[in-house]
Amino acid sequence: MESRLDTDKQAVIDEVQRFVEREVIPVAHDLEHDDIYPVELIEKMKTLGIFSATIPEVYGGLGFDFYTYSQIIEQLSRGWMSLAGIVNTHVLVAYMIATYGTEEQRRAFLPVMAQGEKRGGICLSEANAGSDVQAITMTATRDGSDYLLNGSKLWVTNGQRGGIFAVLARTDTAARPPFRGMSIFLVEKGTPGLSSSRTFEKLGYKGVETAELVFDNVRVPAANLLGGVEGEGFKHAMSGLEVGRINVAARAVGVAQAAFNDAIRYARQRSTFGKPIAQHQAIQLKLAGMATKIEAARLLLHQAAQKKDRGERCDLEAGMAKLFATEMCQEVTLEAMRIFGGYGYTKEFNVERYYRDAPFMLVAEGTSEIQQLVIARQLLERYKI
Numbered sequence: 001m002e003s004r005l006d007t008d009k010q011a012v013i014d015e016v017q018r019f020v021e022r023e024v025i026p027v028a029h030d031l032e033h034d035d036i037y038p039v040e041l042i043e044k045m046k047t048l049g050i051f052s053a054t055i056p057e058v059y060g061g062l063g064f065d066f067y068t069y070s071q072i073i074e075q076l077s078r079g080w081m082s083l084a085g086i087v088n089t090h091v092l093v094a095y096m097i098a099t100y101g102t103e104e105q106r107r108a109f110l111p112v113m114a115q116g117e118k119r120g121g122i123c124l125s126e127a128n129a130g131s132d133v134q135a136i137t138m139t140a141t142r143d144g145s146d147y148l149l150n151g152s153k154l155w156v157t158n159g160q161r162g163g164i165f166a167v168l169a170r171t172d173t174a175a176r177p178p179f180r181g182m183s184i185f186l187v188e189k190g191t192p193g194l195s196s197s198r199t200f201e202k203l204g205y206k207g208v209e210t211a212e213l214v215f216d217n218v219r220v221p222a223a224n225l226l227g228g229v230e231g232e233g234f235k236h237a238m239s240g241l242e243v244g245r246i247n248v249a250a251r252a253v254g255v256a257q258a259a260f261n262d263a264i265r266y267a268r269q270r271s272t273f274g275k276p277i278a279q280h281q282a283i284q285l286k287l288a289g290m291a292t293k294i295e296a297a298r299l300l301l302h303q304a305a306q307k308k309d310r311g312e313r314c315d316l317e318a319g320m321a322k323l324f325a326t327e328m329c330q331e332v333t334l335e336a337m338r339i340f341g342g343y344g345y346t347k348e349f350n351v352e353r354y355y356r357d358a359p360f361m362l363v364a365e366g367t368s369e370i371q372q373l374v375i376a377r378q379l380l381e382r383y384k385i
């Protein structure tokens with residue numbers, strides 16, 4: 001597989017791997033437990049070009065494909081999954097602007113996003129609309145050459161430190177089905193009327209804020225309507241979610257790989273009944289199962305990323321990769337914890353962090369149940385006689 005990558009891409013992946021080993025792994029435990037935003041790591045990630053990885057070169061990015069991106073995300077997540085979360089919505093917003101934005105929007109937003117100075121956030125979910133995106137109530141009402149946005153968005157990753165938000169709103173509340181009346185607006189932090197009312201304390205995925213954003217008559221120029229045409233927002237969001245699902249699948253592979261690496265090292269060191277536990281067949285069965293599932297998830301992930309790179313619709317492949325990789329991650333992190341015995345349940349080791357980070361990925365970018373619905377819908381379409 002690696003022969004596909006040209007040397008520039010491989011060099012960046014290798015550099016990210018070294019960064020994770022030298023600078024992320026030594027500090028992740030403490031930053032995570034203290035729920036501290038990783039300011040210094042973010043600065044280093046900017047210099048590594050991680051925030052610009054998928055942005056086209058013409059707008060100041062590295063112009064990498066999603067196959068390469070998925071490997072960068074896997075590496076980051078091996079160190080600390082939250083770092084890859086900060087990158088995810090940023091890349092997702094940049095993808096939507098690069099793919100669906102007007103030329104004016106690309107020039108206005110992508111260069112500054114490529115530097116990582118203004119990071120992106122995606123505002124789809126609301127208090128009563130998560131899986132059911134069409135149930136959103138946020139409105140965008142035309143007012144001269146502007147739109148006025150009203151409503152609130154929940155669970156916004158990068159909600160406080162992000163600089164550019166892609167906000168899904170209803171421009172036509174009478175449209176049926178509702179998705180036909182939805183549009184995405186690019187809203188900058190600091191726009192009057194936009195505020196963050198709270199952040200959530202979480203089981204895992206710490207160090208990155210998950211915020212509620214309130215939009216109170218937020219005035220946005222019509223030039224910030226993504227693509228310049230009303231009614232396309234739902235389609236843009238669904239296409240963006242394919243990128244998000246590739247990210248989450250890569251995160252799950254990275255976290256599971258970290259759990260496996262720690263578990264196999266521990267299994268060689270820990271002895272019971274006169275020999276290392278790695279010599280007990282019951283532990284070997286676990287290790288074999290874990291490694292096989294991780295590899296299977298990685299292959300599904302690469303398949304989805306390569307399909308996205310070919311510009312093809314990949315909701316089926318991204319859904320399968322996300323579903324399998326995240327469920328696998330949940331299983332593998334628990335198995336790793338079992339291999340550590342009682343120590344696995346303590347904060348002395350990282351396995352408890354991997355175990356706490358895993359469930360978030362079952363929910364993010366669409367729950368496992370929703371992935372299965374997406375997969376089934378596409379299967380029924382493809383197997384139509």
Ligand SMILES: Cc1cc2nc3c(=O)[nH]c(=O)nc-3n(C[C@H](O)[C@H](O)[C@H](O)COP(=O)(O)OP(=O)(O)OC[C@H]3O[C@@H](n4cnc5c(N)ncnc54)[C@H](O)[C@@H]3O)c2cc1C
Nearest residue numbers: 122123124125129130131132155156157210365366367369
């Ligand atoms: C830490 C965190 C960060 C997040 N970041 C963002 C972000 O940056 N931007 C953003 O827009 N959103 C974000 N989200 C929101 C996330 O996408 C939603 O939580 C997720 O889509 C699920 O929506 P919900 O929480 O409303 O659950 P619900 O939709 O209420 O679902 C509840 C349960 O019902 C199941 N269910 C729902 N509908 C069906 C169905 N038709 N068939 C079978 N089962 C069904 C679900 O699978 C789930 O098990 C984030 C969430 C978290 C926890």
